[in-house]
Structure formats: C-alpha cells, structure tokens
Amino acid sequence: ASPAARGGSGPRCPALRPGADSRGLHAAARRAAKEHYEVLVLGGGTGGISMSARMKRRVGAANVAVVEPSETHYYQPLWTLVGAGAKRLAASARPTEQVMPQGVEWIKCRVARLDPDKNCVWLENNTKISYKYLIIALGISLHYEKIKGLPEGFHHPKIGSNYSVHTVEKTWRALQDFKEGNAIFTFPNTPVKCAGAPQKIMYLSEAYWRKTGKRSKANIMFNTSLGVIFGVKKYADALLEIIKERNITVNYRRNLIEVRADKQEAVFENLDKPGVTEVHQYGILHVTPPMGPPDVLINSPVSDEAGWVDVDTQTLQHKKYPNVFGIGDCTNLPTSKTAAAIAAQSGVLDKTISMVMKNQLPTKKYDGYTSCPLVTGYNKVILAEFDYAAQPLETFPIDQGKERVTMYHMKADVMPLLYWNGLLKGYWGGPAPFRKMMHLGLK
Ligand SMILES: Cc1cc2nc3c(=O)[nH]c(=O)nc-3n(C[C@H](O)[C@H](O)[C@H](O)COP(=O)(O)OP(=O)(O)OC[C@H]3O[C@@H](n4cnc5c(N)ncnc54)[C@H](O)[C@@H]3O)c2cc1C
Ligand SMILES: *[C@@H]1O[C@H](CO)[C@@H](O)[C@H](O)[C@H]1NC(C)=O
Ligand SMILES: *[C@@H]1O[C@H](CO)[C@@H](O)[C@H](O)[C@H]1NC(C)=O
Numbered sequence: 001a002s003p004a005a006r007g008g009s010g011p012r013c014p015a016l017r018p019g020a021d022s023r024g025l026h027a028a029a030r031r032a033a034k035e036h037y038e039v040l041v042l043g044g045g046t047g048g049i050s051m052s053a054r055m056k057r058r059v060g061a062a063n064v065a066v067v068e069p070s071e072t073h074y075y076q077p078l079w080t081l082v083g084a085g086a087k088r089l090a091a092s093a094r095p096t097e098q099v100m101p102q103g104v105e106w107i108k109c110r111v112a113r114l115d116p117d118k119n120c121v122w123l124e125n126n127t128k129i130s131y132k133y134l135i136i137a138l139g140i141s142l143h144y145e146k147i148k149g150l151p152e153g154f155h156h157p158k159i160g161s162n163y164s165v166h167t168v169e170k171t172w173r174a175l176q177d178f179k180e181g182n183a184i185f186t187f188p189n190t191p192v193k194c195a196g197a198p199q200k201i202m203y204l205s206e207a208y209w210r211k212t213g214k215r216s217k218a219n220i221m222f223n224t225s226l227g228v229i230f231g232v233k234k235y236a237d238a239l240l241e242i243i244k245e246r247n248i249t250v251n252y253r254r255n256l257i258e259v260r261a262d263k264q265e266a267v268f269e270n271l272d273k274p275g276v277t278e279v280h281q282y283g284i285l286h287v288t289p290p291m292g293p294p295d296v297l298i299n300s301p302v303s304d305e306a307g308w309v310d311v312d313t314q315t316l317q318h319k320k321y322p323n324v325f326g327i328g329d330c331t332n333l334p335t336s337k338t339a340a341a342i343a344a345q346s347g348v349l350d351k352t353i354s355m356v357m358k359n360q361l362p363t364k365k366y367d368g369y370t371s372c373p374l375v376t377g378y379n380k381v382i383l384a385e386f387d388y389a390a391q392p393l394e395t396f397p398i399d400q401g402k403e404r405v406t407m408y409h410m411k412a413d414v415m416p417l418l419y420w421n422g423l424l425k426g427y428w429g430g431p432a433p434f435r436k437m438m439h440l441g442l443k
Contacts, residue, residue, distance in 0.1 A: 037065040039353075040131035042111050042121065044068025044096055046076075046423065047137035047328030047342045053101045053426030054350040055135070058357070061103025067123065069110045073099045075419050077339055079168045080197055080375055081412060084204035085176070089169055091416075099424050111138075114300050116321045133323050133353060136302065136309045138294045140193050140329040140337060146290045153261030161287045163197070174284050175205055180217035181283025183209075184266055187224035188290040189255040193329050193337040196230065196372040196384065198222075198288040199239070203376045205286070206246050211378075218283065220247070223254040223268055231336070234392050235374065235384040238401045242376055254278070256287065293330060308332035313388070315362040316349045322356065325349055333368070335388055339419065340371035340430070347429025369393055369430055373411040381407035385431075395431040397438050 039055040041048045044066045055064045078092035100106045107129070113122040120130040142163055144150040153159055158178075160171030185202040192198070202222055209215040222229075222243075229243070229250060230236040243250060257277070258267035266285055270276045292298075293307030302324055304310040309326035310319050313333055318324035327345050329337040344366060351364035368388025373381045380403040387393045394400045400407070422428030 035127065035129045036131065037105070037129065038063035038132045039065075039135065040121065040129060040133070041066045041135045041137060042114075043137035043139055043328075043330070044070070044073065044100065044106070045137060045139050045328070046339045046419075047139075047346065048135070049073065049099050049101070049424045050342065050346045050426050050428075051135050051137060051327060051349065052104050053424065054346060055353070056101045056104055057426065058350075058354060061101060062105075064101075065105035065107050065129070066100060067107045067109060067111050067121070067129070068096060069108060071096055071108075075339075075416055077194065077373075077411075077419075078416060079163070080200045080204070082168050082172065084201070084208060084378070085172050086204070086378060086412065094420070099420075101425075111296055113296065114302055116301050116318075116324055119323070131323075133357070134321075134325065135349070135353075136297075136324065136326045136330060137328050138297060138309075138330040140191070140291045141294050143190075143290045143292055144287070147256055147287065148258035148267075149261060150259055150287065150289075153259045156261035156264075158264055158283060159259065159261055159285045159287065161289065163287075163289055171201070171286060174286075175208055178209065178214060178218065178284045180214075181219065182280055183218045183220045183284045183286075184280060184282045185220075185222045185286045186256040186266075186288050187222070187226060188288055189225035189271065190290045190292060191337065192288060192291050194372060195336050196374045198224070198286075199229070200375040201286055202248065203242070203246070203374075204378065205284075206248065207377045219249070221249045221251060221280075223251045223256065225253065225255040225271060227252050230374075230384070232384060232386045232390045232392060234401050235382060238382055238403075239374065239376075242403070259285065259287070297330060302326075304332050306332070313368070314348075314365040315352045316345060316366060317352055317356065317362060325353060333366075335368040336370040336372060336386075338370050338372060339423070340385075341369060343423050343428050344369040344430030344432065346423070346426070347432075350426075350429075367393070369432065373407060373415070375408070375411060376403050377408075379405050379408045381411050383407040383410065393435070395435045395438065 038059050041052045052066050072093050073096045075092045081087040082089050110124040111121050112124045160174045161167040187198045229239050253271040254268045257269050266280050268278050297303045298307040309331045311326040311331050328342045348364050348366040352362040355362045371385040383400045385394050
C-alpha cells in the first residue's frame with residue numbers, strides 16, 4: 001500500500017483534496033525531491049515544540065521543520081483543573097502557529113511512514129521529506145474505542161473524561177449534575193500519561209461534592225488496573241492516608257472493559273481472576289482511556305515490539321539509528337510520561353544532538369526525572385518528583401509528601417507560565433539546577 005493509503009483516519013493535509021488527480025501527485029513528487037531539512041521534528045506537542053526551539057538555536061530556523069497536523073496546541077496538565085471548574089479550557093489552548101518558533105517551517109500534515117534507512121519520512125499526502133537528524137515526539141494515543149460502548153457512550157449524561165479535549169468540559173457538567181450513587185474513577189491496563197491524573201480528578205470531585213453538600217450521597221470508588229495507588233512508596237503512603245480520611249474505596253486490579261451508558265452501567269474485569277467480570281451502576285463515571293503508541297509507530301523500524309520509539313535511556317539517541325532521537329510520551333524511556341519529564345529530557349537531548357553533530361559521543365545523562373503534582377483538593381497539591389529508580393528527587397528542601405497550598409499555586413499558576421515561556425521556548429530543562437541550589441542552601 002502507498003503511504004497515503006496507510007495514513008489512518010486523521011485529518012488530511014490541507015493541500016490534498018479527495019480525488020486529487022495524478023497531476024497533483026506528480027507535482028508533489030517533484031516538490032518532494034527538494035524537501036530536505038537538517039533537523040526534522042515529528043509532532044508539535046510539548047516535546048516537539050521545545051526541541052524545535054532548541055534546534056533553531058543550534059542550526060538556524062530555516063534548517064528546522066516540524067510536522068504537526070493540529071491547529072491548536074494544548075497545555076494538557078491544565079485539564080485536571082478544567083474538569084473541576086477551576087480553570088477554563090481556553091486557558092489551556094494556543095494556536096499552533098503561535099507556539100511554533102519563528103522561522104521554523106510548520107509542515108501541517110500527519111506523518112504516515114518512517115523510513116530511517118533512507119533518512120526520510122512520508123507524509124499522509126505522499127510527500128517525502130528527508131532529513132539529516134530526526135527527532136520523534138509523537139506523543140501517546142488515546143483508545144476510548146477499546147472499551148466496548150465508547151466513544152458513543154459519551155453522548156449520554158453522567159460520564160466524562162478529562163483525558164481528551166472533546167470530553168473534558170463534559171466531565172465538569174457531569175460533576176455538577178451528580179445527584180447520588182456510585183462515583184467511579186478508572187485507571188486502564190496500559191501505560192498512560194501523567195499516571196496521577198486519574199485520581200487527581202477524583203480528589204477534586206470529592207472536594208466539590210463536599211463543598212456543595214452532596215458528599216454523603218456519593219460512594220466514591222477508584223477502580224484501578226494497578227496493584228498500588230502510586231508507583232513511589234513515599235507518595236503512595238501519603239495518598240492512602242488521604243483516601244482513608246476522605247472515605248474513598250480503592251479497588252485494585254480492576255480494568256474497565258465496557259460502558260453501557262444508556263443504563264449507566266460499567267463493566268470491569270478482575271485482572272487476577274481471568275474471565276470474572278463485575279457490573280456496577282454509576283451516578284458518575286470518569287474514564288481514563290487505554291493508551292498506546294501512535295499508529296504510525298506500530299511496526300515501524302524505529303520502534304520496539306510494543307511500538308514505542310526505542311531509545312537509549314540516558315542519551316535519548318535511537319539504539320539503532322544514530323541520527324534519530326526520541327523524546328516524551330512516544331518513547332520507551334522507563335519513567336512516568338509527563339511534561340515535567342520532557343523538560344528534563346529536552347535539556348539532555350539538546351546536548352546529545354550537539355555532540356552527535358560534532359561527531360562526538362554524547363555525555364550528558366538523563367536520570368529519569370519526572371514529576372506529578374498530585375492535586376488532592378482545590379488548593380492542595382502533593383508534588384511528587386522521582387527518577388528511574390522510583391526514588392523521590394525533590395526540588396524543594398521541604399517534605400513534598402505533605403499536601404501543600406504553595407504547591408497548588410505552583411501547579412495552577414506558576415507551571416503554566418513556565419510551560420509557555422520557558423519549556424516551549426527551549427529555555428527550561430527541568431529543576432535540577434534549582435534543586436542543587438536550594439538543597440545546598442539548607443546544608
Ligand atoms: C489530564 C492530563 C493531565 C496531565 N497532568 C500533567 C501534570 O500535571 N504534569 C505533567 O508534567 N504532565 C502532565 N500531563 C502529561 C503531559 O501533558 C504529557 O506528558 C506531554 O504533553 C507529552 O508531550 P509529548 O510531546 O510527548 O506529546 P504531545 O504533547 O501529546 O504531542 C504529540 C503531538 O504529536 C502529534 N501527532 C500525533 N500523531 C502524529 C502524526 N502521525 N504525524 C504528525 N504529528 C502527529 C499530535 O498532534 C501532538 O501534537 C497530563 C496529561 C493529561 C492528559
Ligand atoms: C502535502 O502536505 C504538505 C504540508 O501541508 C504540503 O506542503 C504539500 O504541498 C502537500 N502535497 C500535496 C501533494 O498535497
Ligand atoms: C463511607 O462510605 C461508605 C460507603 O459510601 C458509607 O456507607 C459510610 O457511611 C461512609 N463513612 C463515613 C464515615 O462517611
């Protein structure tokens with residue numbers, strides 16, 4: 001099949017009209033021969049935009065291009081607060097054009113196929129683009145359709161999901177309309193981005209119902225596929241305290257497999273008892289969807305068996321193709337997939353690429369730093385920060401395992417500024433220098 005035929009179901013590139021004649025395709029092929037960039041970036045999300053800003057400084061804007069079909073760039077971490085009515089959706093969005101570093105070419109199209117042996121990629125409209133260096137930042141895909149009854153079920157009331165821009169505002173409506181019954185929050189049986197988000201939403205909902213006098217009507221349940229509440233013991237212990245105090249039930253190893261939205265029933269499988277399912281009536285259901293690598297990476301030469309970009313855990317250089325690099329949610333880096341992790345990765349990858357460009361061995365090493373502000377109320381956050389070994393790696397010289405108001409302001413007010421003005425502009429490489437400074441200051 002031609003690359004265009006395998007392009008998937010996403011939006012088409014602007015220049016391609018259905019039934020485009022062969023004259024158009026030939027013209028594209030002629031143009032394609034000229035399409036070459038020193039640095040080509042796939043994906044214009046968190047990782048792609050921050051790396052394109054950094055690469056612009058290394059090789060000049062005219063030598064960098066970003067392939068990204070979407071007109072809008074979202075600061076996704078804000079969605080936790082949007083669903084709770086604490087922020088508006090618009091505050092998380094900016095036009096892609098505005099975040100694209102000036103002078104960098106925005107190729108408004110989906111990539112359909114990667115051909116690293118020939119140093120080129122194919123766009124969905126059959127255009128070939130070649131590169132000297134390739135940075136893959138395609139993110140993670142949401143798969144609501146893997147749950148029977150979804151996504152159609154979202155047309156019914158009492159169900160929402162903060163994970164997609166299409167359903168996040170609906171979550172807030174469902175939360176406000178809640179009357180009584182089971183309030184079920186789910187966690188899928190796949191890798192996810194920001195593993196804390198599925199429960200942050202629950203804590204905010206609990207706080208909202210308490211504020212509006214409905215708390216006693218809600219039987220709140222967190223049904224998670226995991227065997228623990230959080231992967232780092234220090235924070236897991238703190239969360240379990242909160243869960244006890246707020247009378248929330250946690251059911252481990254439960255995976256949502258079906259939603260009967262017309263009857264408001266959720267069907268779970270018990271991962272420890274194959275074949276055993278449980279059906280639960282809900283008053284509100286918050287779905288965290290199964291996730292996986294973007295289609296274009298599945299069975300691609302740059303991917304591991306599961307479909308994640310196969311990179312060195314310390315340098316972020318591809319294990320097989322030395323001129324290919326990966327960053328963020330689409331990689332197989334064994335750490336929690338977050339924007340905070342990408343900040344730290346972007347600083348390391350910038351150094352790695354500059355060494356590779358000089359034919360030297362990369363030296364700077366990524367330690368797996370990632371961070372998850374666990375929002376536990378309308379003004380409270382436990383700021384979890386940790387590394388590959390799941391050991392806390394905290395920036396501030398205070399116990400971050402406690403719920404703190406200061407950390408809520410970090411999450412709601414400081415981090416968005418740092419995102420738009422620091423990370424996306426290629427100036428924020430994570431808090432490591434501050435951590436050293438602040439901890440030194442105390443000793
Ligand atoms: C509800 C929620 C809460 C979160 N909370 C936090 C938090 O508190 N702290 C934190 O640090 N992180 C948080 N995150 C995670 C964070 O947002 C992500 O980890 C981060 O944005 C991932 O960046 P990325 O560049 O890897 O992918 P993305 O930013 O998702 O970008 C991927 C891009 O690739 C594009 N793309 C996909 N396929 C193709 C294709 N075939 N061709 C071309 N382009 C393509 C997409 O359009 C997209 O723009 C949260 C996420 C969610 C959803
Ligand atoms: C394919 O899409 C790219 C990016 O939008 C565009 O530059 C190119 O002209 C398109 N080619 C064809 C044949 O439509
Ligand atoms: C805790 O929740 C359960 C189930 O919703 C309820 O029966 C019980 O009364 C609650 N206990 C307290 C102290 O609120």
